[in-house]
Amino acid sequence: MEKLLESDLYGPVRSYLEGLGYDVKGEVKDCDVAAVRDGELIVVELKRGFTLELVFQAMDRQRVADGVYVAVPLPKRGYMDPRVPEMRSLCRRLELGLIFVGFTSRGAGQVDVAVHPKEASAPRRDKKRRMAVLREHGDRTGSANTGGVSRKKILTAYKEQALLAVRILRDRGPLTAADVKKLGGPPNAAVILGRNALGWFDRTPGPDGRRYLYAPNEKALAALEEYGHLL
Numbered sequence: 001m002e003k004l005l006e007s008d009l010y011g012p013v014r015s016y017l018e019g020l021g022y023d024v025k026g027e028v029k030d031c032d033v034a035a036v037r038d039g040e041l042i043v044v045e046l047k048r049g050f051t052l053e054l055v056f057q058a059m060d061r062q063r064v065a066d067g068v069y070v071a072v073p074l075p076k077r078g079y080m081d082p083r084v085p086e087m088r089s090l091c092r093r094l095e096l097g098l099i100f101v102g103f104t105s106r107g108a109g110q111v112d113v114a115v116h117p118k119e120a121s122a123p124r125r126d127k128k129r130r131m132a133v134l135r136e137h138g139d140r141t142g143s144a145n146t147g148g149v150s151r152k153k154i155l156t157a158y159k160e161q162a163l164l165a166v167r168i169l170r171d172r173g174p175l176t177a178a179d180v181k182k183l184g185g186p187p188n189a190a191v192i193l194g195r196n197a198l199g200w201f202d203r204t205p206g207p208d209g210r211r212y213l214y215a216p217n218e219k220a221l222a223a224l225e226e227y228g229h230l231l
Contacts (some may be wrong), residue, residue, distance in 0.1 A: 004048055005048070008103075008109070009071050009072075010032070012110060013046070014026070014033065016111040017033070017044075022035035023137075025140055028133055028137050028140075029133045031043045031045070031064075031133060032045050032046045033071075034133055036137055036138075041064065041137075042065060042067045042068075043064070044070070045057045045058050045068070045070050047070065047071075048073065049073075050070070050072050050087050055094065055096075058070045063125060063126040063129060064125075065130075067116075069098065069099050069113075070096055070099070071099035072100065073102070074100040074101060078102075091114075091115045091117075092115055095117060096115070096117050097113065097115050098113070099113055100112045100114055136156065136157050140155075140157045140160060155227055158197075159223075159227075161186035161192060162198055163227055164185055165185050165186060166201075166220045166224050169201070169214055170221065173215045173216070174204065174213035174214060175213060175214060176206060176213060177211075177212075178190070193212075193214045199219060200217060202217050
């Protein structure tokens with residue numbers, strides 16, 4: 001494939017992990033691919049080439065995951081490439097998994113696992129970061145993001161919930177936060193609307209003078225238009 005992108009690796013890797021029974025989502029808390037099965041967390045970092053930066057990223061992910069793979073395109077010479085034994089040896093030493101993704105002439109991706117990871121013994125586990133990854137993974141309703149894409153296109157769980165509130169307010173508003181929640185909005189609608197971290201909502205005093213009425217502004221409606229296909 002010409003001009004191969006990191007995101008091109010995501011589809012084959014995702015299909016492989018889903019075939020093993022994992023729930024797979026892309027771009028979760030800086031992890032290109034996060035896969036969860038029965039409480040086990042597997043992370044895959046995608047790169048167009050086997051680089052030192054990739055190794056550093058993968059070693060950092062060992063602090064949160066039960067197993068970490070690096071995934072790169074299969075070299076043009078395949079396993080005859082003299083770098084392949086060195087890559088496999090380094091991954092084994094660092095307790096990382098190694099995935100090669102090959103592509104047919106028609107662009108179909110094929111996954112070959114050259115090395116399976118071991119649970120890293122050296123790094124100290126970062127329980128807070130691990131729980132943040134698992135929480136973000138669990139809070140998303142689907143797998144709208146492709147691993148390896150531009151950061152500005154990532155649909156986080158928070159943004160997904162805020163977009164749901166925008167859609168309800170667009171169709172039924174202005175409304176109070178409690179009414180947004182009753183109409184199928186996010187459980188934390190009051191926090192999303194009250195804090196307005198994304199700057200998407202305008203508010204005015206309600207008839208009772210105690211509760212605010214919320215409405216989406218132009219920025220919110222533009223975001224709903226931009227991410228509508230992901231929802």
